[in-house]
Amino acid sequence: MSRRLEDRNSGFEEGNMRVRVDGKQCQGHGVCYMTAPDVFAPREEDGHAEVLLDEVGPDLEAAARDGAEACPERAITVE
């Protein structure tokens, strides 16, 4: 199945991005949520990052990429 068809089936809006934090790689440095507080936030229990949005629209794309690039553990995936 093509990616585009998968996205349509899953309700993913074309032009939006998916952003994920790998919980095993994240060490809670906090650089991502200091860099992009509209996209990332600390979890209350351990300060590790979580993504605030299921999909990141074009308005926050640059912030999401900046946050991912700032992560010293390379724990953030943007696609």
Ligand code: SF4
């Ligand atoms: S910058 Fe990276 S290691 Fe630090 S909290 Fe964010 S995802 Fe985790």
